[in-house]
Amino acid sequence: MSGPLRVAMFLVSVALMAGAPAEAAKPKAKACKKGTVAVKLGKGTRCVKLRVAPPKPKVVDHGRLAFDRVLSTTWPALKDKRGRRVRSPLQELRHVPGGVDKVQAAVTKGLKLAAAKRTARAAQSDGGGLTGVAQGTTIGFDAVVPAGEYRIAISYRTDDVEGGSVKGVRCPTAAGLLKGDLEVMTRITIRITRDGELVSGTSTQITDTAHFEAQTADDAKLDTLDVDHVSALNHSSVGDGHAAIAIRMQAHRVAQVDMRSATNAYTLKSKQLDLRADVQGAPPDQDAALDAEAARKLLEGSDQSFSRIVARGVGVYRTIEGEINQAGTCATMLFDPPGEGARPTVKNGTGTFTSTMRPRVDPGNDAAGRWTLTDKRQVAIGPESASRTKPSFTFTVTDDGAPSGSATFRATSKAGVAVGTRTIPIEQAAPRYRVTAFTYTDQISFDGIAPYLGCAPSTSQGNATTLIPSGRPEDGALSPPIPAPFGNGEQTGLLTATGRIQKTVAESGCKWNDDATARIPCQLQNSGAEDFTLALDLLVPAGSGDAKLTWHVHRADVGDVAPIISACEIAVTQAAGPFTVVTSAPRAALLDPGPHTFSVDVPYEETGTSSYGGAIHSNAHYSITIERL
Incomplete structure (x- = not known):
């Protein structure tokens, strides 16, 4: 392919289930040594080292993670359309005396100011060229870092204002399904000037999009949490030593978290880890920069992003799980016939009623649950526990000393927890x-x-x-x-x-x-x-x-x-x-x-x-x- 602009697209597909039988119609897979995987690029396949083991869930600061990705030492080596080497953001800072240390110090202070914007929306300044920013749903900071004859301007913006709140219904359906979505965008711009002239400028936007699906069991506890995560990176670079170049990367993972595990263990749910990248402004011989080695380097930062998204999802849905287990929050208990208006029952008389669990977000469907009798007054109840969608209970009036008796139940279900009391009118004989x-x-x-x-x-x-x-x-x-x-x-x-x-x-x-x-x-x-x-x-x-x-x-x-x-x-x-x-x-x-x-x-x-x-x-x-x- 020729022309000043060459676009390279690749898909890295990593099989996670070793030993899976291949279909007869497919050609025999390339055999790779232990510690490497087969990566397809164009029509060729090569064996390269590529970490595919999912990182453990970890709660980290989103802003620090974004800067770590931008200033990573594993940034892929690229050249512009004239074959000139394109430095990574970290390499550009290393050419400024004390640039790396001064920028890292400014970033640490700036992230603290940005974090304070979540509660104090007015902009603040540290008096040293660093200002916290709050604009609508976006927070961040601006910094100007002097370094001798150089000036380093840093701009950080993120819409992670509320800690990346998951949007979605907080109560499950009758089948126990909860869905939610999360999208967090972060943009980092670094401009280096020398005596007012541009030395280099980079702009990096990182967007994390996640879809969550949680599944409850009939004890109202979470069984699993499915996480479908896409991490997209868009990076552009321009400088006095190379032409403009842009790179776009997208990593897609689908995992399932075992919410019954104390460690929140998870496995990749799909059989593939998909990684896509586009490089614009690269020379024709840039194939080597877009091979599996570049993929590995680009994937390095998305690993930690995925770890953070999983941890975020687990934390949010643990909180929702607590809400689900508060009686009456997500489900209500109904009785048929209701006690109010029922015909009074004489002493030693009997009657029956049924009970159902009605989800608040799925009222057209009743949830299967586990009923337990917790209190009874003036009556005997049987059975005292039941597990089905619409259990039936029999009562016998044992005492007519009061005008009514009652039976109180607590039930758990995939839809939530409920407590209900069924009153039983009693026909009182002459005292x-x-x-x-x-x-x-x-x-x-x-x-x-x-x-x-x-x-x-x-x-x-x-x-x-x-x-x-x-x-x-x-x-x-x-x-x-x-x-x-x-x-x-x-x-x-x-x-x-x-x-x-x-x-x-x-x-x-x-x-x-x-x-x-x-x-x-x-x-x-x-x-x-x-x-x-x-x-x-x-x-x-x-x-x-x-x-x-x-x-x-x-x-x-x-x-x-x-x-x-x-x-x-x-x-x-x-x-x-x-x-x-x-x-x-x-x-x-x-x-x-x-x-x-x-x-x-x-x-x-x-x-x-x-x-x-x-x-x-x-x-x-x-x-x-x-x-x-």
Whole structure:
């Protein structure tokens, strides 16, 4: 091929799976020594050293990586159309006294300024010829580096403003697929002048484009991450010692990362590593510069770029994996039929419902998942775990003490994680109760009687009660609410508790002396027992008000035991009453499962009603504990 402009295009295809059987129709592959691979160029094939092992994922600074590629020592040797040697950017700097070190120092400072632009968008300067730049979605820096009679102008621009954010949906489909894309462009220009005259100028643009496809499993964890990466390099060079020359290179890799691996191990998914390069402005004898050796040198920088892209993708999708595993972020749990509005179920009654996982980004398809029962109230559930797209569950109402029960599940799927609670309306029977504890104590006294012939009698009595279990199936109940027009929605009922009262009586009486001329004091101690039933009238109003309890308490009688036959005359009496007391209690104490305790103090005073005159003093205390059956 002749002409001032010669364009050379080559494709390097590196087989990564050694020992793959060749098709019968293809010619026998060229045999190469260990450590080399066959590279096709035009019609010829040669064996050359070419690193094809994928580098490990590594997080590196994008700007530093770009400058390392531009100032690489492995830059391919080229000549312009007149056969003059074209120096690499690093070689041009080496001809400037102290140029390499001064440029590297300026680059280090400049990259720090550029990094600061991600949060502080205004341009900044270090006061030494170096300025940070922020223009729209682009950040970078400009620097002018003096080196004796030379001036080195550096310009760096990149759209890697947000750390190269991956664009795409952050929740998987029902099949567990996540897709995202990343494109980062970087442009570096280096101009060297001497006394105002151009010595050399290079412009390099590096564009990394990646497409990611992540796959989740039904535990909502990532299995694999496919990375399809293209690294493109466009470089042009002009100088006082050679004509303009341009080179374009593109490296394409497809890899799959094992996201279950602690080291994020990956393998090249396709069987080939494709490398393409164009050189414009080269002489006809430039074939040698475009052979596999040039390919190897150009590929050197793209290896690290690929490593960085893989690490970037792994980091982004690890973050997305954490979001997917937050319940409700990417999937919701549905029940059929829903609990709201369902017909109430009686105690020991059964029912069924199904559950599905609905992806947020793929609502037309349900995801297969793993359901686990995490909590249940008032019901038994079976099975307690299931793995399918639409599992069915059976419930049995075990307690009708509340108007509803519930079953809470946690499920993982390829679409994400969800937690859902299925309410189960319960048809409540009339509340029934059993008394588990009953206390009645009292200290009663009868005194203040007018003396007769110098003697005034008085009596004190202590009462203490022990519960007598009724032996009945229940000790009380509450009626169902009766709606209008037959009722007003109230619930009424009765509760009883029986106890044995142990009575201890101290009697201070009066008797005649031996010659019956005077009244003198005498003392008696007596005791007795009585079975007493406490009754409570129950009323639960319609709506949300407190319940009302009406207590039918023991009468404050004094000396109500069998008398002792004695000359000592004592004073006993019966209280007139009334002996009903009304208290309030939270309605839940009668409607919810127990235990619940109600108590009341009943102080009582009565004067002048006895034939003896005098006064009765009582300080009764009542307490009753119930459980709802």
